[in-house]
Amino acid sequence: MRALIQRVTEATVTVDGDIIGQTGPGLMVLICAMQGDDEAAAEKLAARTAKLRIFRDDQGRMNRSVLDAGGSALVISQFTLAADTRTGNRPGFSSAAHPEDGERLYHHFADSLRSHGIAVEEGRFGADMKVRLTNDGPVTIWLDTADRA
Numbered sequence: 001m002r003a004l005i006q007r008v009t010e011a012t013v014t015v016d017g018d019i020i021g022q023t024g025p026g027l028m029v030l031i032c033a034m035q036g037d038d039e040a041a042a043e044k045l046a047a048r049t050a051k052l053r054i055f056r057d058d059q060g061r062m063n064r065s066v067l068d069a070g071g072s073a074l075v076i077s078q079f080t081l082a083a084d085t086r087t088g089n090r091p092g093f094s095s096a097a098h099p100e101d102g103e104r105l106y107h108h109f110a111d112s113l114r115s116h117g118i119a120v121e122e123g124r125f126g127a128d129m130k131v132r133l134t135n136d137g138p139v140t141i142w143l144d145t146a147d148r149a
Contacts, residue, residue, distance in 0.1 A: 001034060001037050001045045001109065001144070002012065002034065002082070002143070002144045002145075003030065003031050003032065003045055003049060003081075003109075003139045003143045004029070004030040004081060004140065004141075004142055005049060005140070005143065006139065006140045006141075007025075007055065007135070008022070008024055008025065008026060008028045008134055008135055008139055009024050009026060009034065009134045010022070010024030010025070010049045010133065011024055011074045011133035011134070012132050013074060013076055013124075013131050014116055014132075015124050015129055015130075018127075020122075020124055021074050021076075021121035021122055021123055021126045022074060022111050023071075023074035024072070024122055024134075024135065025069070025071050025086050026069075026072040026073050026074070026118075026132050027072075027073040027074070027105075028073070028076070029073055029074070029075045029083075029113075030076050030077075030081060030129070031045075031075055031076040031077055031106055031109050032078055032079050032080070032096060032097075033084075033101060033102040033106060034082055034095055034096060034097055035059065035095055035098075036097075039099070039105070039108050039143070041106040041145045042105045045109060045112075046112030046115075046116065047112070049066075050066065050067055050113060051063060051065050051067070051135045052065060052066070052141065053065050055071065055094055066147070067116065071118075072119035072121070073113055073119070073127075074117050075082075075109065075113065075121070076123035077102065077125045078121070079093060079096045079102060080093070080110055081093065081098035082095050086093070099126065100123070103126070106122075106125055107125075110122050130149055132136040
């Protein structure tokens with residue numbers, strides 16, 4: 001699974017002009033399930049996300065997790081994180097999980113993040129969403145479960 005994590009002061013997601021999810025301060029997490037991913041991958045990625053130390057401590061160093069900072073999270077599905085841009089000008093998305101698997105793993109990731117004690121709101125899988133955020137720092141981190149053995 002892949003996640004693009006941004007430390008935010010605020011973030012919202014709207015569908016058809018209605019706000020369906022929001023957070024702040026905390027994390028805005030774009031998430032993509034890849035072919036071959038399973039619930040264990042979602043759980044590991046959620047644990048890494050919950051423990052990722054990207055919030056400032058009293059000395060201004062990035063040394064606190066979203067848990068330590070008392071933040072919340074907005075989790076949004078984004079299959080375009082599977083983009084293969086190695087050839088041509090049009091990205092390919094064949095490595096993304098099939099939609100039914102992607103949706104199941106997206107929700108499993110969000111539920112796993114909740115199990116760590118983080119308040120989580122979600123976007124709507126497969127919807128045309130508009131996302132607004134204020135990136136704090138800016139801090140943007142890429143996590144990919146394929147990068148860890």
